[in-house]
Amino acid sequence: MTSPTAAANAYASISSLVGGAAGAAGGAAAPSRAGGFGDMLEQAMSGFVEQGRQTDAKAMEAISGKGDVVDVVTAVAESELALNTLVSVRDKVIAAYEEIMRMPI
DSSP states (O other): OOOHHHHHHHHHHHHHHHHHHHHHHTTOOOTTOTTOHHHHHHHHHHHHHHHHHHHHHHHHHHHTTSSOHHHHHHHHHHHHHHHHHHHHHHHHHHHHHHHHHHSOO
């Protein structure tokens, strides 16, 4: 089972990666590349980061006494599922890259 600290650290790492990638691009994406694989990954990462922010907001509401604990537990479970999905996709991308690197030229 994933600990809250590990999940928070993973969220912080992903958040900094997404923020760094957007800053590095300078907002000047190629308009001719509509619907590409990179766009799909960027949308998935943005969705993951937004899910983490929503979970954080619900947790803060619960801490301040304005939120429901059930909502927090549900949000944390959804974030954990999103993180597991993200890790699975990352593993598949790495496996595909390794397979491509083994192909003879």
